[in-house]
Amino acid sequence: MQDLFPFEHYFDNKGEIKRNELDNNDGLWTRREIITRYLLVSAVLDQGPDLEGVRLLFKDVINALYSKEIRIFHKPLDFFKELGISIDEILEKHDGVKKIRADTWARENKSNPGKYNLFTDRTNQVLGYAIYRWGVVLCVPFLLEKDLQKNGRESSEPLVAYIEDWDSAEIMSQQIKDNKRYGLGKAIGDKAGHLFAKWYIHTFELVKKNDSSFGPLSYELPFDSNAGRVLFRTGFLLNWADLSDYKNWDVIQEGKGKSGKHYIRVTNIRGRKSDRFSDLKDFIDSYELICVEYLKVKKRRPSKVEIQQIPNILLLNTNYGIGDLDDGLMYIGTNYCFNHDEPRCFQCPVKNLCLGYTNRNELITNYRT
Structure with a gap:
């Protein structure tokens, strides 16, 4: 994550996240909020025939978009406003990842390098992949922000507050899929919901709640x-x-x-x-x-x-x-x-x-x- 352009200053020179600065604002949002947005998109994308390739694609696309001031975690609408650029970057970076990973993937899986494809259901239609896997998820913090504004409220952590408002991490992992207003539906599976909970609580230790309902045993194993x-x-x-x-x-x-x-x-x-x-x-x-x-x-x-x-x-x-x-x-x-x-x-x-x-x-x- 420290190799991602928007997060470089979130880490110290040892590669450790600066936890004492998680509540510092990065623009309108805290660093904790920005990382949480990143993790939610990452959890949805973290599937497919080659996870190493998926993660490389995600990193390369984010760096490319931010280098062009398309700051999708700070301003989710940027992804849609510059959809043409977003699509172009996904296509270009996918071709680059394929050149790097296809032979290794084929050898490890006893397959053909020509079959290497990281898009949804291994189709070649990038638009569906971009909207379904990226766009839908980016809409969640945007909608949360708009709903707060409609009610005359503000928050520098709308997604964090939404996540931790549930009774447990397990319930949260279900609600990010099934909630009537903010749920991602079929864009996210049970495994991805639990993976997000793991990253939020265990890997990045972003959780603010200090009780067992958001602790190490508060969510199910991501069954991938x-x-x-x-x-x-x-x-x-x-x-x-x-x-x-x-x-x-x-x-x-x-x-x-x-x-x-x-x-x-x-x-x-x-x-x-x-x-x-x-x-x-x-x-x-x-x-x-x-x-x-x-x-x-x-x-x-x-x-x-x-x-x-x-x-x-x-x-x-x-x-x-x-x-x-x-x-x-x-x-x-x-x-x-x-x-x-x-x-x-x-x-x-x-x-x-x-x-x-x-x-x-x-x-x-x-x-x-």
């Missing part, structure tokens, strides 16, 4: 393909349900993955419940605490456990949070547990804990995310 693949291959997910359950839930889609492998649609785990260990009082006590005090998604004791919330239970009373776990899963997934026939199992630091490596190799060879 990397995290899901590691949790499946290691056998973690099989602790809570059988393969047949995951097939019935359409989490495992037989024969629909690359080269006819079984496809794991990780996002379909959300909302699925396990009754294993439900007779263990301490386990359910911990789950009740997570749901009521941290996530704030239930008001009474649950009888079954939602699988995607189990990591929160297991991290309770430890020094780790969901952000730490996700960082670890991403590290394993992107450096060792590749989504093809030749992952680096022999070098993987968790290989001795991995069911796929130690006992059931078919969990690695027969499934893809």
